[in-house]
Amino acid sequence: MNENIDVPQYFLCPISLQIMKDPVTTVTGITYDRESIEHWLLTAEEVTCPATNQPLPRDSDLTPNHMLRRLIQAWCIANAKNGIDQIPTPKTPLQRSTVLNLIRKLKNPVMYVDSLKKMDELANENEKNRKCMAEAGSAKAMVSFVLKYFKEGKSTGLEEALRILHLTWNLSINENQQLVEDNLALVEALTWILKRANLENSVITKTQALTVLTKVIEVATPSLLERLNPGCIEEMIKTLHCNKLKTSQQAVKSALQILIRMCQVGTNQMKIIEAGTVFELVEAELDQNLESKKITELIFTLLAHLCSCADGRAQFLKHPAGIAMVSKRLLRISPATDDGGLHIFALITKFSATREVLLEMLRVGGVSKICMMIQADCADDLKRKAREILRLHSNVWRNSPCIQVYLLTRYAR
Known part of the structure; x- marks a missing residue:
């Protein structure tokens, strides 16, 4: 575009x-570009007209300014030789009847199939359509x-359907x-889709299914x-096998969020532990392909939940x-990771503190x-x-040359 062009x-x-x-024109009488004003209405904390500062309802009607659009298009055509791009005719806003x-x-x-593809396209287009x-x-x-x-055992269109649902x-x-x-039928259907996705090595379908299952x-x-x-727990654990299966980081996050939510109800905690989840969580965190702060935080949150019972701690200490x-990971990732890690150590040192475990903590730098x-x-x-943990076992750790004496004597029993 020629910088000397004077745009009205x-x-x-x-x-x-x-x-x-x-x-498009708002109820305040000011005309804006649709994309800009829609984004403003969607994200502004206090919704007012940007030009007049008058209150503007978040679901405010936007009236297309056809006359102004035709003037802009004519002006762009007339100045095309000066590097002005033509303005395409905007799409008609999606109508409820179309959906x-x-x-x-x-x-x-x-x-x-065609209907699903069209709905998928519309949903991905903009927030207004969604x-x-x-x-x-x-x-x-x-x-x-x-x-x-799911009942018919078919998979055609499931990827699009899951994306639209999300x-x-x-x-x-x-x-x-x-x-x-x-x-329950929906959860079973999503679990079935996850199994198929694993067999077919379909990362996209698996990620979509886990995202929906999280919701x-x-x-x-x-x-x-x-x-x-x-079987639902088993599919979550399979998702953590990041070295053995191709798994997206979003899928891993979703699986961890699902396990954390499940862990808080009834006997699920024991079911999750019995499925070998604690060992897999440690393995997943050790996996160098998962360089994600959020994943580490979720792993530590789940480990803290599972270590609150004896079987969970036993499985953790076996690794x-x-x-x-x-x-x-302590003091290297985030406050949330520090909180989870310290909680794990507090549970270990309070309920599973054999001399071997305490010396292991000292040897690997935990203390x-x-x-x-x-x-x-x-x-x-x-x-x-942290002080409580040190005070609890100062008799074992006080003579170690790597521990500053005053930290232990200051908080002695």
Whole structure:
């Protein structure tokens, strides 16, 4: 674009200060580019008209300014030789009737594939489309689709259906929560999809299924969580085999979030431990392909939950690198990791503190890290917990040359 071109001021969006591609007028009478004002309405904490500062409803109607758009297009064509790009005719906003028509076509064995692809395309296009689709009941339609094809043993279209369900999921719509909160069949269907994805080595389908399952588990009733099939836990553990299977980091995060939620209800904690999860968590954290702070935080949170019972601690201590791994991560990742790691050590030193375990903590630097936490810029609660651990076993650790004597004598019994 030639810098000497004088662009008419009223062609520019007051927000982006760029030539408007799809001018729309708000209820305050000011015209903006649709993309800019929609983003503003979606993200602003206090929604007001950017130009007039008048209150503006978040779901405010936006009226297309066809006259201004035609003027901009004509001006762009006239100045094309000066490097001005033409403004394409904007797409018509998605209508509820269009979505309902696409949902109806899902029941047609000839048209359902094309319908799913179109819905997937629309959902990925913009937030406005996703909102329209959510309000038209696309989430319910996708759940019905997944259940139907699970019963029939078919997989065609499941990847698109899962992606649409994820993108158009909206908990503010009460029907959505009621649809899944006690829907055991849906969890079983998603578990079945995960098994197929593992067999077919389909990373995308597996990630989509885990993302949707995370949303379901978040709102699931305690009754549903207690009735989950052990196969669900097995699929979560398989996801942690990052060296043996190709697994996306998003899939690993989802699997960990699901296990953490399951762990908090009924007898699930023992089921998760009996499935060998503690050992797999240590292995996953040792995996160099998972250089993710969030994954480390989730692993430490889950380990802390599982180490709260004797079997979990026993499984943790059986891993030759368990204590060393926690020691290495302390003060290196994040406050959340420090909290989880120190909680694991507190449980170990209080309930499973054999002399062998205590000397192992000393040998791999765990005790030194606990001392450092007292001196570091940590939360007071962490410092207090560190002091308690040191005070509990000062008789074993006080003579070690690697421990500063004053740290132990200061907090002696």
